Amino acid sequence: MRLPVLFAVLALGAASPVLAQTPAAPVTTKGVVVADARTWLIGLGGSVAEPTAAEGAQVLTVADQPLPWTLTFYNCAAGNLCDDVQFSAVFSGPITADQINEWNRNNRYLKAFFVPGATPDAAGAIAQYDVVLTGVGTEHLQEPTVIWLQMLRQFAQSLAQAAGPAPAAQ
Numbered sequence: 001m002r003l004p005v006l007f008a009v010l011a012l013g014a015a016s017p018v019l020a021q022t023p024a025a026p027v028t029t030k031g032v033v034v035a036d037a038r039t040w041l042i043g044l045g046g047s048v049a050e051p052t053a054a055e056g057a058q059v060l061t062v063a064d065q066p067l068p069w070t071l072t073f074y075n076c077a078a079g080n081l082c083d084d085v086q087f088s089a090v091f092s093g094p095i096t097a098d099q100i101n102e103w104n105r106n107n108r109y110l111k112a113f114f115v116p117g118a119t120p121d122a123a124g125a126i127a128q129y130d131v132v133l134t135g136v137g138t139e140h141l142q143e144p145t146v147i148w149l150q151m152l153r154q155f156a157q158s159l160a161q162a163a164g165p166a167p168a169a170q
Contacts, residue, residue, distance in 0.1 A: 029077075030081065030133055031083030032136070034060065038051065046064060047062065047064070048063075056074075069087060069088060072088065084131075084132055085130075085133065086130050094122075095125045095159060097114045107154070
């Protein structure tokens, strides 16, 4: 049987000093510089705060009204080029898990997560869209940003429709 031979080869390979070395951190040669992304978003008319650091990532907060959102940059090479970004927004309730499940079942790209609250009216949701950039520069953010904004609006509308009409003012 060849299985013991395979184990022996793997064991010898693991003992090899070359294979046992810790690989060097990957050098990112694609992506976008956070400051450039902020300048680009401001140029499009966005109200964008200065970047903040959060758990090894850099975050831009975009105060688009009525749907504020964030753009988080991951996998940044020496604080410069970041090739992994995540768009996200937080919604407050009342929102149900069924609404979120229906959205995720019927839509691609933007995915939502249910956030239970102390009461049903306090439940919320987080919407996210992950993107891995394959080129260099802010032009590679253009299409993902358009998709994000379209899907964000659709998600918000789906939540509003499920909530039904607002009660009449008294």
